[in-house]
Amino acid sequence: MSKLIGKRKQDYLAHVIGQEPSVDAKIAVNLTERLDGAIRSLRVTKADLATLKVVGTGPKAKAAAKQAAGPFDPYAFNAILVFKRAGRDALIEKLGEIEETSHLRQLAEAQLIGLDKDMRLGPVAIEDLREAVLRGVERLVADRRAAAS
Amino acid sequence: MAYFLAIANRKGGVGKSTTAVMLAHALAAWGRKRVLMVDLDAQCNSSMILIGGEGWANARNKRATIGDYFFDLYDGVMPNAKDYLLQSVGDVAAPGQAGITLIPGSLLLEDVQGELFLKQSRESTDADVVSKRVQGRIKQLIKRFEGDFDLVLMDCPPGISFAALAAIQLSQKVLVPFRPDYVSQFAVERIAMLVEDKANLEAVTAVPKDKRRYVTVANFVEPTGQDKFFIDLIADDHPMLKTQLPLNPTIARSFNWLPQKRSIEEKYGAVVGDVRKLYDELAAIMAI
Numbered sequence: 001m002s003k004l005i006g007k008r009k010q011d012y013l014a015h016v017i018g019q020e021p022s023v024d025a026k027i028a029v030n031l032t033e034r035l036d037g038a039i040r041s042l043r044v045t046k047a048d049l050a051t052l053k054v055v056g057t058g059p060k061a062k063a064a065a066k067q068a069a070g071p072f073d074p075y076a077f078n079a080i081l082v083f084k085r086a087g088r089d090a091l092i093e094k095l096g097e098i099e100e101t102s103h104l105r106q107l108a109e110a111q112l113i114g115l116d117k118d119m120r121l122g123p124v125a126i127e128d129l130r131e132a133v134l135r136g137v138e139r140l141v142a143d144r145r146a147a148a149s
Numbered sequence: 150m151a152y153f154l155a156i157a158n159r160k161g162g163v164g165k166s167t168t169a170v171m172l173a174h175a176l177a178a179w180g181r182k183r184v185l186m187v188d189l190d191a192q193c194n195s196s197m198i199l200i201g202g203e204g205w206a207n208a209r210n211k212r213a214t215i216g217d218y219f220f221d222l223y224d225g226v227m228p229n230a231k232d233y234l235l236q237s238v239g240d241v242a243a244p245g246q247a248g249i250t251l252i253p254g255s256l257l258l259e260d261v262q263g264e265l266f267l268k269q270s271r272e273s274t275d276a277d278v279v280s281k282r283v284q285g286r287i288k289q290l291i292k293r294f295e296g297d298f299d300l301v302l303m304d305c306p307p308g309i310s311f312a313a314l315a316a317i318q319l320s321q322k323v324l325v326p327f328r329p330d331y332v333s334q335f336a337v338e339r340i341a342m343l344v345e346d347k348a349n350l351e352a353v354t355a356v357p358k359d360k361r362r363y364v365t366v367a368n369f370v371e372p373t374g375q376d377k378f379f380i381d382l383i384a385d386d387h388p389m390l391k392t393q394l395p396l397n398p399t400i401a402r403s404f405n406w407l408p409q410k411r412s413i414e415e416k417y418g419a420v421v422g423d424v425r426k427l428y429d430e431l432a433a434i435m436a437i
Contacts, residue, residue, distance in 0.1 A: 073374065074374065075374030075375065075377065081381060081382065081385055110374070110375065112331060144334065144338075144350070145350055145351070147335050147338065148335070148342060148349055148350035148353075149348070149349040149350070
């Protein structure tokens, strides 16, 4: 067991709350702050900590740490514009910067990108989710073109 | 030669009338222009804002609305066209000869257009020909006043009528206010296709933005990621003013009509800066 206090405790809480796709980024931050204030210390297993231990090593882990630490902005980039201007590979690359499935789901919901039910709920491989977001964007762009024809 | 500017969007509730009135006040007060406001919307909102409910009811009772004007003058009968104009309207003071003149809106404008269509159809059975003739005649009737004004502002109804089509065809520029939301992007595309006379979005976007006859303006904007998201989407394909009009209760309150004239700063209070930005940017585009 490990005892978490201070910044590590806050990061861990943010990480756990950030896993829940139905909680939006702003509420996640508020919840994290409330829980952080209410809980003096946390005892977690080493297995629970495994995901957080990655934080701090390598660029991907740093990106994950950044996401876990701060609120995720589902409008940080406009997926449709990235796709329209730079194509599907550029969008997949951009989506690759998002390491959390919950964040990808938040982005899809905020930017009205439709996802199939199996992508919206439950465990899913993040690569599959990125592909699903891409398909959703392609559908949106085609839909808009069809409406204006 | 007057400059013709239509405020149009097929979608309702995007702030066409309020934007039109703000511009009319600004053009008269700051731009020292003689502005004719033609209220083509059967809801008559810009008329209510400029002359109040009683003023509008008086115009209706005197048969001096845009519906009466079209109906009475359609066949070329020559009552005095100026009898349909209400001068020095609005509750904002303007210097010298500048000011706003109004052809008040009519609740019956849609019916009147239907009657004009029937009248014209006695001469032709081809619906397209009849539509074009009605539009053409309405266009002539609106154009009739251009000598007396620096600028003719036409507040168009949501949807598309003969009068709205005539206004769009007549205009050097069409200002398209929109709300940053999901359906607005479709609405902007529809009006863009209509103004540019193109069959689809690709054909519209093939025209360079600075060569298009319309320009959009984001209205009711809140400082959220979602509003920015929709504005960015629309701006990617359509010309857009840098000015954004905020969602602000002060703007809504400033449209209460008062019988006394006051300064434009007094009328718009805390949001006068937004009105100024809108005016400055659009005046530069219109080069007036």
